[in-house]
Amino acid sequence: xxxxxxxxxxxxxxxxxxxxxxxxxxxxxxxxxxxxxxxxxxxxxxxxxxxxxxxxxxxxxxxxxxxxxxxxxxxxxxxxxxxxxxxxxxxxxxxxxxxxxxxxxxxxxxxxxxxxxxxxxxxxxxxxxxxxxxxxxxxxxxxxxxxxxxxxxxxxxxxxxxxxxxxxxxxxxxxxxxxxxxxxxxxxxxxxxxxxxxxxxxxxxxxxxxxxxxxxxxxxxxxxxxxxxxxxxxxxxxxxxxxxxxxxxxxxxxxxxxxxxxxxxxxxxxxxxxxxxxxxxxxxxxxxxxxxxxxxxxxxxxxxxxxxxxxxxxxxxxxxxxxxxxxxxxxxxxxxxxxxxxxxxxxxxxxxxxxxxxxxxxxxxxxxxxxxxxxxxxxxxxxxxx
Numbered sequence: 001x002x003x004x005x006x007x008x009x010x011x012x013x014x015x016x017x018x019x020x021x022x023x024x025x026x027x028x029x030x031x032x033x034x035x036x037x038x039x040x041x042x043x044x045x046x047x048x049x050x051x052x053x054x055x056x057x058x059x060x061x062x063x064x065x066x067x068x069x070x071x072x073x074x075x076x077x078x079x080x081x082x083x084x085x086x087x088x089x090x091x092x093x094x095x096x097x098x099x100x101x102x103x104x105x106x107x108x109x110x111x112x113x114x115x116x117x118x119x120x121x122x123x124x125x126x127x128x129x130x131x132x133x134x135x136x137x138x139x140x141x142x143x144x145x146x147x148x149x150x151x152x153x154x155x156x157x158x159x160x161x162x163x164x165x166x167x168x169x170x171x172x173x174x175x176x177x178x179x180x181x182x183x184x185x186x187x188x189x190x191x192x193x194x195x196x197x198x199x200x201x202x203x204x205x206x207x208x209x210x211x212x213x214x215x216x217x218x219x220x221x222x223x224x225x226x227x228x229x230x231x232x233x234x235x236x237x238x239x240x241x242x243x244x245x246x247x248x249x250x251x252x253x254x255x256x257x258x259x260x261x262x263x264x265x266x267x268x269x270x271x272x273x274x275x276x277x278x279x280x281x282x283x284x285x286x287x288x289x290x291x292x293x294x295x296x297x298x299x300x301x302x303x304x305x306x307x308x309x310x311x312x313x314x315x316x317x318x319x320x321x322x323x324x325x326x327x328x329x330x331x332x333x334x335x336x337x338x339x340x341x342x343x344x345x346x347x348x349x350x351x352x353x354x355x356x357x358x359x360x361x362x363x364x365x366x367x368x369x370x371x372x373x374x375x376x377x378x379x380x381x382x383x384x385x386x
Contacts, residue, residue, distance in 0.1 A: 014074070015077060018070065018074055019077045019078070022056060022078050022082070026086075027085065029050060030085045034086045034089075034355070035352060035355070037088070037213040038088060038210075038212050038213055039352070041213065043168050043214070044089065045168070048123065051093070052122065052123015052124065053123065055068050055123075056123075057097070057120065057121060057123035058097070058101060058121025058123070060075040060102065061097075061101060061105055061117065061121040062105065065113050065121050066117070066120075067105075067121040071310070071314040072248065072251060073307060073310040073311055075255075076251055076255035076306055076310045077255070079093065079252050079255040080255045080256065080259035080303075082256070083255070083256040083257065083259025083260045084263040085263060087210065087256065087358070087362030087363070088210075088211040088213035088214035089214070090259060090260075091211050091214040091256065091362075091365070091369075092164060092168075092213075094252040094253060094256055095127070095128060095164035096120065096128075097252065098245070098251075098252045099127070099173070099249055100127015100129050100171065100173060101117060101121060101127045102248055103189070103241060103245050104116050104117040104120075104191070104232065106241070106244065106245075107189070107237070109229075112230075120171065124170075125170030126169045127165065127169060127172075128163055128164060128165040129163070129164075129172070130163045130173065130175065130192075130219060131143075131160070132162050133145060133161055134161045141187065143175060143176070144177075145157065145158025145174070145175065146176055146177050146178075147190060149228075152227065153227055154178075154190060154228060154231065155224065155226075156174065156190065156199075156221045156226060157221055157223060157224070158176065159218065159219070159221070160218070160219045162206070162216055162217075162218075163216070164216055165214070165215060166194070166202055166217035166219050167202040167215050170193075171191055171192065171193060171194075172191075173189055173190070173192075173232065174190045174191075175188070176188060176190060178236065182236060185236045185239070187236070187238035188231060188234075189232040189241055189242075190232065191226075191230040191232060192221075198223075198224070198225070199223045199225070200220075200221060200224050201219065201222065202219050203218050203219065204218035206218070208365075209364060210358065210361030210365065211362050243320075246323075247313070247319050247320055247323045248323070249370050250324060250326065250371065251306060251309050251310050251313060251319070253331065254305065254309065254327045254329075254330040255310075257330035257331045257363065257366040258299060258303050258306055258334070261333050261337040263359055264334075264341035264355070264359040264360070265292070265299055265337055267341055267355050267359075268291075268292055268344040268345065269292050269295075271345050272288050272292055272344055291343070291344060294340070295337045295341070299333060299337065301333070302326070302329050302334075305326040306326045308322060309323045309325070320379060321380055321384070324379040324380050325376075327366075327371065328373055328380070331363070331366035331367045331373065332367060332373065334363035334366050335363040335364055335367060338360040338362075342356045344356075
């Protein structure tokens, strides 16, 4: 498809309709409570119930399993709109869709999709994904969580760290070692039911720098018995599944980052045209005008990279480079734009009465989660032959 073809897809009536529907919902239902739920460290269940009623909890999931049947680009537009008003809601949404739901659709059996994916896509539950451990961050393959076959069950033991949605999830996709001698090929994925699987415990819900309406948890797995039909795919496929999952997940984080940047930019732009100093709006001064223009430039670049990656994903192309580029650029843009937004508002920008401080705190996680910026450089370098 030509570059014009990409623009046609981005600007299709269907995509615009979904974007506008979500934008209206965000402005009416989320924006008024965005700071409140952060202050209260409260996961807003009612918002996700409403997103389910709007058919937004399974945007890129097939209609056969309760989803909207949309593409990755449509999903990116939704994630961006959520990020534009609340990074925390956007993060829990992205973790639910990209990490908790899509792997079941990509790698699950028909029975697993019916039982576990459909409720997630229909908005009847939340999904989560457990990869990181206390001793393994960027080296995620170095995991201690074990799954030992015992008859027609697996027994899971271990600890997972920084798991989004774990304390509100109806299913958690847990990575565990099934063959300690096989390295990357010894990792498998299991569907865990937090409500009914004995031995699953959320031991910590972290207080964070930002994104506190999105729960980030430590979970303990203590002799958790899992029926063998909850193995996702085959034994040893867990790491390849992880890489494919992160290709899509990084696009969603890029979209969320673009939304955070957009929200921060709009706050700075609007303030700069209303705030007067020395007898004129501060937007008329070169220092502020150039700052706001640079914000706009960075967002447009991030959005184009994100849409390009989403479009390539929808064509069935390998997107390791594209998704890493989009995630790296957009996450850094979010942090830079949010910081400049705080600076543009001056003292007001540092107060909780104005949104830039929230965008600033939220944006930092985008450079860490689903692969740090340093890891994105590694991935991109490998993809371009370095």
